Amino acid sequence: MxxxxxxxxxxxxxxxxxxxxxxxxxxxxxxxxxxxxxxxxxxxxxxxxxxxxxxxxxxxxxxxxxxxxxxxxxxxxxxxxxxxxxxxxxxxxxxxxxxxxxxxxxxxxxxxxxxxxxxxGKTGLYAQNQxxxxxxxxxxxxxxxxxxxxxxxxxxxxxxxxxxxxxxxxxxxxxxxxxxxxxxxxxxxxxxxxxxxxxxxxxxxxxxxxxxxxxxxxxxxxxxxxxxxLKSVAHQILVLLAAFTFISAINMACSPSKLMVITKLEFMSMTVLSLTVSLSLFFVVDDGLSAADEVGGWTAW
Incomplete structure (x- = not known):
């Protein structure tokens, strides 16, 4: 992707x-x-x-x-x-x-x-002009x-x-x-x-x-x-992670290779790809509420 x-x-x-x-x-x-x-x-x-x-x-x-x-x-x-x-x-x-x-x-x-x-054509400040x-x-x-x-x-x-x-x-x-x-x-x-x-x-x-x-x-x-x-890059990453997880599960469950080391290497490769994509979320996801805001919100509630 x-x-x-x-x-x-x-x-x-x-x-x-x-x-x-x-x-x-x-x-x-x-x-x-x-x-x-x-x-x-x-x-x-x-x-x-x-x-x-x-x-x-x-x-x-x-x-x-x-x-x-x-x-x-x-x-x-x-x-x-x-x-x-x-x-x-x-x-x-x-x-x-x-x-x-x-x-x-x-x-x-x-x-x-x-x-x-x-x-x-429905949402936004000037939907009629879209x-x-x-x-x-x-x-x-x-x-x-x-x-x-x-x-x-x-x-x-x-x-x-x-x-x-x-x-x-x-x-x-x-x-x-x-x-x-x-x-x-x-x-x-x-x-x-x-x-x-x-x-x-x-x-x-x-x-x-x-x-x-x-x-x-x-x-x-x-x-x-x-x-x-998909407009959200975070959604793109999540879909890609789901695909990586699904493929890894199939390959590990069936283990079709004659050599176990090949299966392990393929799994490690998918793991590295998944980690790389997951860590990229730090650069594309909004900051959202800080820890202090969340604590304050729960306290007020």
Whole structure:
């Protein structure tokens, strides 16, 4: 979640560099709308969305071309070439790339439905003068566009629905079906060479757990995307903490990893994240009543 925390500049640079390399959308590294500076806000929103959805496909295609060229002309992976054909190598690389790019795809797909309410037209000193009072809020990619009406409803909502089905739920489902199809052959050399990275680190009965991890990533991305619509940063933090707690509880209860040390490290990682987010509340929550005020209030009562 993009919390208003003053992170070190090195972290921002690293995040931007990794986003640029993987093709993930990043306002730190670049924005796709910068290629069309003359466009209005609606055109820039369209460019940003399509760029976030389509650039990862270009990244995968480029990676496959480079891999194929190196395998055919330079034979840099002679040992792999001896056991796996080029088509199989490209397929495995495609699967790995989808897993790497999955969070960025999910963020772009879900952002279609991310809206922010500005005014309600009822409260405030001059409620009658409030103009940005559309009941569904305004699209976070184009604050001039009302949500679920006009071009947003006709064009972007169908794109969002298709993207969520294909890009958000497609990879976890495909991973599960792929392993389920070969569940009786997971120990064979043929399957291990191609798909062991999906199940090798899990206990046999949890061979499908990689799909669960992708759904957990999807949950965190959903919190990040839709959390922008919450006006209170404290509420954003609380929702994120709830997601961290829920995911940690599932992982610890099931303990799917073969190595307990991996489970403990994952739990400690979530603990550090939870503590970091929790402590940030000191910088965003109002001071409220002082201890003396509270004591005085109780005394008066």
């Amino acid at each position: 993009r919390l208003p925390v003053d992170y070190p500049s090195d972290m921002a640079k690293l995040s931007g560099a990794l986003s640029a390399v993987t093709g993930a959308e990043s306002a730190v590294a670049f924005s796709y709308s910068c290629f069309f500076p003359a466009d209005a806000s609606s055109g820039q929103a369209r460019t940003q969305l399509l760029g976030a959805l389509l650039v990862p496909f270009a990244v995968i295609a480029t990676s496959m071309i480079v891999w194929g060229a190196s395998s055919n002309f330079y034979r840099v992976l002679s040992q792999a070439d001896a056991t796996l054909g080029l088509n199989t190598q490209l397929w495995v690389m495609h699967v790995i790339a989808v897993f790497i790019l999955y969070p960025g795809w999910a963020q772009a797909a879900l952002s279609v439905f991310a809206c922010y309410k500005i005014d309600d 103009k940005a009072a559309w009941r569904h809020g305004y699209w976070v990619r184009d604050m001039a566009q009302e949500c679920y009406t006009g071009v947003h409803l006709r064009l972007y909502v169908p794109i969002g629905i298709a993207s969520v089905i294909v890009l958000c739920f497609g990879p976890p489902l495909a991973s599960f079906l792929l392993l389920w199809k070969h569940r009786a052959e997971l120990g064979s050399k043929w399957v291990r060479q191609r798909y062991s990275f999906l199940y090798a680190r899990y206990k046999p009965r949890f061979f499908w757990w990689e799909s669960v991890l992708m759904l957990e990533e999807l949950a965190l991305v959903a919190v990040e995307v839709f959390g922008r619509g």
